[in-house]
Amino acid sequence: MDSYIPHTSQDVNEMLEAIGVKDIDSLFSTIPAEKRIDSIDLPGGMDEFSVLSELRKMAYTNASADKYSYFLGAGIYNHVIPSAISQIVSRGDFYTAYTPYQAEVSQGTLQSLFEFQTMICEITGMGIANASMYDGASALAEAVLMASRYTQKYRALIADTVHPEYVETVKTYVVGPGIKIESISHDETGMVSVKDLRSKIDDKTACVVVQYPNFYGIIEDLKVIKENLGDILFIVVANPISLGILEAPGKLGADIVVGDGQPLGIPMNLGGPAFGFFAIREDQKLVRTMPGRIIGETVDVEGKRGFVMTLQAREQHIRREKATSNICSNHALGTLYASVYLSLLGPEGLKEIGELNLSKSHYLLEKLEETGHFKRVFYGEFFNEFVARTDLDVKKLQKTLFKNKIIGPLDVSRLDKGMQKHLLFCATEANTKEEIDKLISVVEAM
Amino acid sequence: MKKYLKTHEWAELNGKIATVGISNHAQEQLGDVVYVNLPEVGKTVKAGEVFCSVESVKSASDVYAPVSGKIKEVNKALESTPELINKSAEGDGWIAKIEVSNPKEFDNLLDKDAYDKFVKDSE
Numbered sequence: 069m070d071s072y073i074p075h076t077s078q079d080v081n082e083m084l085e086a087i088g089v090k091d092i093d094s095l096f097s098t099i100p101a102e103k104r105i106d107s108i109d110l111p112g113g114m115d116e117f118s119v120l121s122e123l124r125k126m127a128y129t130n131a132s133a134d135k136y137s138y139f140l141g142a143g144i145y146n147h148v149i150p151s152a153i154s155q156i157v158s159r160g161d162f163y164t165a166y167t168p169y170q171a172e173v174s175q176g177t178l179q180s181l182f183e184f185q186t187m188i189c190e191i192t193g194m195g196i197a198n199a200s201m202y203d204g205a206s207a208l209a210e211a212v213l214m215a216s217r218y219t220q221k222y223r224a225l226i227a228d229t230v231h232p233e234y235v236e237t238v239k240t241y242v243v244g245p246g247i248k249i250e251s252i253s254h255d256e257t258g259m260v261s262v263k264d265l266r267s268k269i270d271d272k273t274a275c276v277v278v279q280y281p282n283f284y285g286i287i288e289d290l291k292v293i294k295e296n297l298g299d300i301l302f303i304v305v306a307n308p309i310s311l312g313i314l315e316a317p318g319k320l321g322a323d324i325v326v327g328d329g330q331p332l333g334i335p336m337n338l339g340g341p342a343f344g345f346f347a348i349r350e351d352q353k354l355v356r357t358m359p360g361r362i363i364g365e366t367v368d369v370e371g372k373r374g375f376v377m378t379l380q381a382r383e384q385h386i387r388r389e390k391a392t393s394n395i396c397s398n399h400a401l402g403t404l405y406a407s408v409y410l411s412l413l414g415p416e417g418l419k420e421i422g423e424l425n426l427s428k429s430h431y432l433l434e435k436l437e438e439t440g441h442f443k444r445v446f447y448g449e450f451f452n453e454f455v456a457r458t459d460l461d462v463k464k465l466q467k468t469l470f471k472n473k474i475i476g477p478l479d480v481s482r483l484d485k486g487m488q489k490h491l492l493f494c495a496t497e498a499n500t501k502e503e504i505d506k507l508i509s510v511v512e513a514m
Numbered sequence: 515m516k517k518y519l520k521t522h523e524w525a526e527l528n529g530k531i532a533t534v535g536i537s538n539h540a541q542e543q544l545g546d547v548v549y550v551n552l553p554e555v556g557k558t559v560k561a562g563e564v565f566c567s568v569e570s571v572k573s574a575s576d577v578y579a580p581v582s583g584k585i586k587e588v589n590k591a592l593e594s595t596p597e598l599i600n601k602s603a604e605g606d607g608w609i610a611k612i613e614v615s616n617p618k619e620f621d622n623l624l625d626k627d628a629y630d631k632f633v634k635d636s637e
Contacts (some may be wrong), residue, residue: 352593356549356569381549381574390574 072113131475133336137503140434141453141494142233142283142478143204144339145331147421148498149409153333153348154409157401171377171506177400178375182363184403187410188345191311191418192325195350198360200343200398204328205234206278207344207430208305209241210359210393211324215275215301216247217392218357223248223272227260228283230305232483236278247274257287258455260447266296275324280317281310285429285453286446294321306343308332308406310451312418313426324348329402333409345404356382359393424497425452428504431438432495435508445490453494455480455487460514462489471511474503516604517580517623520632524604525580526614532581532612536568539633541603544570550592550599553610556557557585561619568599568608581619583612 071135075083078093089095114122138146156487157163161176171178181199188197201207212224223243226235228251239249244503252268255261267275268429276297281460289312294302303324304317309331311317318324330342348354355362356379364378384391413421442456456467462479469476477491484490495504516526522540525532541547559565559579566577588610592598592611599607614620624632 270574352549381569383570386572387574390576 072110096142098217123207133214133475133498135472135473137474137499137507138493139477139493139499139507140475141285142492143233143328143408144336144342145307145309145452145494145496146336146497147331147333149333149335150412152412153405153408157404160403163401164425172375175375178363178377179401180404181361181398181408182365182375183411185363185409187407188224188347188493191308191316191410192306192322192345192347192349193316193320194322194325195318196355196358196359196362197345197347198362199399199400200329200403201326201346201360201395202399203340203342203344204239204326205231205332205344206241206304206395207326207346208234209238209361210346210395211303211326212238212242212247212249212275213245213360213393214278214324214357215303216245218354219274219299219301221272221274222246223250223270224251224275224277225252225268225273226277227267227282227288229254229258229260229284229286229288230277230279231283234279234305238407252276254282254284254446256446257448257452258282258284259288259448260293262296265293269296269298269300269364273300275303277303277305279305280314281307281451281453283354284446284455285450285494286448287314287451290315290317290320290322290438297321307451309425310420310422312415312420313422314451316346318349322349323354324359327451329399329406332406334402334405341399341402343399343406345406358382360395361398421497423453425495428452428495428497428499429454429493431501432493432499432504432507435504436493436511439508439511442491452496453492455490455492457490458491460511462491465511468512468514469507472506474507474510515625517620518629519526519578519580519623520629521578523578523580525620525623527614527617530613530617531586532583532614532620533608534580534610534612535608536577536599536603537629538603540575541599541607544568544573546571547596547599550596550609552588552590552592553585553601554593555585555588559583559585559612561622568596577609580623582603582616583614585610586613587611613630 116206133146175190185197216222224247253261254265278288300325302321304322306317306325306327325347327345328342329345334342348358361377362379364376366376368374380386382392383395384396433454437458441460442458445455445457466476477493480487480490480492516524518524522537524537525534547568547570551567553566561582563577564576565578567577568575568577589608
């Protein structure tokens, strides 16, 4: 082990002498000899240059979206990230991942979070947003908890077109409070079955959850769902990058809108970290049951504009076990990426990105169907993802694509055994026409 | 006649109905009240149990029921003007009216002099 430890034998001897111990082995004398190991089979230590070279070699074997064409979505998406983002967020004035403990001293951090909340409200069409949650799945779980807190009812209906891993996260969070989760089925359009929804709603239901666009890429008809809900809280999980062209959930009756912020300028980072967003309609009673930090705008004693953490009486450091949630932090760095991304794009840019996603994914589906090996499964309108059934061997297809530097679609049967040979494709503004045409030619050559 | 709790609530019995709220001293300690989480009408409460909460700019405090019974009415004015509690904690800032199930519980509460003495001693 010598080469992993920086101390010289002289250092070691001096330390042993200072504490009056004969040798290192006698420090471990309380552990029975037969429980100890003599050595660990590790290679010798290396200098910095050799370590870097070794790690680079290992990193090079990764297949990343920089080197491969990427047609995988299902929760984390490959989007174009303007270079200006990393320049701006890396500025020393911004570069802290954490809300400072003495928050009001850091007016700049609070202002950036306030601007973030404002932008989330604008794209979701909601009245109040918090300063972010950990990710989309935990934001949804918190929304379901909040709905039960608000309504004092303990039954939640979740569409089976919501991301299966989000549903798993919700089920984990609701064990303690004992909220019963039930599923609503979908019809041949790939949208929530309104008939099934109607049959499952009762006076014990706290909330109904749908995803927009849903896990299969289909754009749910939020207005029709809302018409069936009455007082039941309507929770929408939204993909924020779709909201440049889709009507804001807040304008279609959503009470709570949550989602994952990764599409807004954050690298895929092997699946995270990104951040979750959380917004509600403007309602004084509702806001008091909302989890997370909220930054408010105010004026100081001299009448100058300033920012504060507000409504903290809901939070854990004041309300202790009666707090609305045990989240006492946020993902400030992730929200900063999103704020910079949205401000670089502006409303027009976000709309253009949305249109590009729409047209690329529709072009991909059209070309796939032309090969005769793929057929669209759901007939609802879709955004940048869709499910296609294939007559090809899925494993062989994925392998062939990978050999041709293409990361293929998600095999949906991995998450739902009933959906053998169903593939979830994704195409975004980051996919060029050449990439799509290459994918098609690889399929045709199979 | 108003009676008080050591947890700084008051109650006043009128026939079978007790009007309850937080004391003027509690109001002073809380500072600006910004929200009152009113109890539900029809709910049954037990003396000594939390039945609602009052939120000020610096804290959110539980309010304990001075007597057992059923909530008959809540002060709806507090929804839009919670500052009524600061203006008149023991008058217009009342929180709820409870139909008492056991009027004898009133005997356990402090009268005004005893409460004032308790407040003074604990300062």
